[in-house]
Amino acid sequence: MGKLYPERPLVGVGGLVLVGDSILLVRRGYPPSRGYWSIPGGHVELGEGLYDAAVRETLEETGVRTKPLGVVNVDELIKVDERGVRYHYVLVTVLLEPLDPGEKPRPGGDAVDAGYYSLEEALTMNLTSSTRGLILKIKNKLVPLENPIPARRYVPPD
Secondary structure, eight states: OOOSSOSSOEEEEEEEEEETTEEEEEEEOSSSSTTOEEOSEEEOOTTOOHHHHHHHHHHHHHOOOEEEEEEEEEEEEEEEETTEEEEEEEEEEEEEEESSTTOOOOOOTTEEEEEEEEHHHHTTSOBOHHHHHHHHHHHTTOSOSSSOBOOOOOOOOO
16 A cells, blocks of 8 residues: 555556455455455555556456456445544546466455365455455445446546
8 A cells, every 4th residue: 555644535446356256355364454355455556547557457466368358346445543644535437357267366466375165155255344244245236247337538628
């Protein structure tokens, strides 16, 4: 994650990879959320598109090659303590299709473990709150998996 007590919200992106009834998860190796399971993800870098960031983060953390299908979820993660806003993320989830559904995930980057888990099994794991919420939305059919929202990059006129 970014620096503590930022001046403005940061954009985080997650890669949602589903194969059958299984979801690709990583176990975080660094704070915050060290030891918790989540979908692969991280910061969108300056000048990087949402899709590019989701594909990059998923590849870095799992070795799984993907192509983006669209945006399926947006959440916020805001942590406040006695000193103020500790962090504030706008989390955008991009549905990704694996190029090779049989490709075995291998942890990398800040992930210490990676694998596919059924949605039911995942809900028994030590998940980040945002990932638990996302899985519950998927189970309750509140995520547009069949019709993801296309993200477009616009260039403003001079």
